[in-house]
Amino acid sequence: LSGGGDRINWVAGVFYWDQWTRTRSVRYAMEEFNVDPITKADNARALALYQTPYCQALAVNPPPGPSSTCQTSMAFYKGFSTIARGKGGGLSEAGTSGTAVFGEVTFSLTDKFKLTVGAREHSQDNYTQGMTATGQAPLYTNQDFAVDPLEGLRNGQYTPTSFDKATGRISARYQFRDNVMGYVSFSQGFNSGGGSFITEPGTGNLILVSYKPETLNNSEIGIRSDLANGHIRFNATYFDTTWDDIQASLALRYCDAQNNCYDLPAVVRQNIGAASAKGAEFELTWAPTQKLMVNLILGLLDTALTSRTVNTAAAAAYVVGQTEFSQAPKRTDNLGVQYDASLKKGGTFTTRFDYTYVSQYWRSFDPSLR
Numbered sequence: 001l002s003g004g005g006d007r008i009n010w011v012a013g014v015f016y017w018d019q020w021t022r023t024r025s026v027r028y029a030m031e032e033f034n035v036d037p038i039t040k041a042d043n044a045r046a047l048a049l050y051q052t053p054y055c056q057a058l059a060v061n062p063p064p065g066p067s068s069t070c071q072t073s074m075a076f077y078k079g080f081s082t083i084a085r086g087k088g089g090g091l092s093e094a095g096t097s098g099t100a101v102f103g104e105v106t107f108s109l110t111d112k113f114k115l116t117v118g119a120r121e122h123s124q125d126n127y128t129q130g131m132t133a134t135g136q137a138p139l140y141t142n143q144d145f146a147v148d149p150l151e152g153l154r155n156g157q158y159t160p161t162s163f164d165k166a167t168g169r170i171s172a173r174y175q176f177r178d179n180v181m182g183y184v185s186f187s188q189g190f191n192s193g194g195g196s197f198i199t200e201p202g203t204g205n206l207i208l209v210s211y212k213p214e215t216l217n218n219s220e221i222g223i224r225s226d227l228a229n230g231h232i233r234f235n236a237t238y239f240d241t242t243w244d245d246i247q248a249s250l251a252l253r254y255c256d257a258q259n260n261c262y263d264l265p266a267v268v269r270q271n272i273g274a275a276s277a278k279g280a281e282f283e284l285t286w287a288p289t290q291k292l293m294v295n296l297i298l299g300l301l302d303t304a305l306t307s308r309t310v311n312t313a314a315a316a317a318y319v320v321g322q323t324e325f326s327q328a329p330k331r332t333d334n335l336g337v338q339y340d341a342s343l344k345k346g347g348t349f350t351t352r353f354d355y356t357y358v359s360q361y362w363r364s365f366d367p368s369l370r
Helices: 044-050 053-060 070-078
Strands: 002-004 008-025 090-108 113-133 152-177 180-191 194-199 206-211 214-227 232-255 261-286 292-308 315-317 331-342 348-358
Touching: 044 053, 044 070, 053 070, 090 152, 090 194, 113 194, 152 194, 152 206, 194 261, 206 232, 206 261
Parallel strands: none
Antiparallel strands: 002 008, 008 090, 090 113, 113 152, 152 180, 180 214, 194 206, 214 232, 232 261, 232 315, 261 292, 292 331, 331 348
């Protein structure tokens, strides 16, 4: 719904969602070294591997850990295979439903000064449900399921969660001239928490790995201008953002009751701590004629984790050392030149050149995934 008049304009609405997903995961590990996928006895390839000088040297002087020799390492990684457990693989279900009520009002306090205030109430219910698969998974890789892979029975591993959060936004803009406007704003953001199941090595039991909601506060100041009778457009923005309980997709490390820890072949969403980001964006567009246009964009970004979350659960994500932000280049440049030529019988022919530069950045928060 929206409405208003000369001095007040408003918009309001309700958003509703209800969805569920069911996931079947089957892992085949070191299958090319098995006589068969059930007994997982070493085949001729594995036996030949153990006779190599490298494996012979490890057998004489094994290092510490669960994969100290070629034989123990082979057994260790074969243990990640899920095909020999029950019907093979893990089956889980997850669902989410909720509502969000939002509204925003803009007050024209004067002909040049406008104030906008908005709010959003987010209410969400989640659940994670462990399941027992009833359909057998293929015993060998690269084969289709003979039955519906998502058939199964719900078991007692049911975990409900709820998340409620009110967020707001306030923005003020001032029209210095007809073609120059400045603004300041503060806004909040929210991502709900959740969880996902992973398979415990050795037993095949499902372990719930959960994560908390992520909240964000963003302050921004900027200017928008059209100059030189519309031939030049210049926009500039500075922003300062802080996160709490920031979420990231990370690798997992599992520790058993004897405190033996090792990496799992799983990547799940986890909280890693608090973070901040500051940056500026500049946009310049120059149109010397109706046919020629040149645009230049510069982005500067400075990001950092200000604190780190230490997860002490049996299956926990880990971030090693002073890790950097992911997907956050410090500088981004874009240069574009466009020329529109008019054709004699109507229409136009457009020629455009673009150059983009993105400085180096890490692909993941987790150093082990880089």
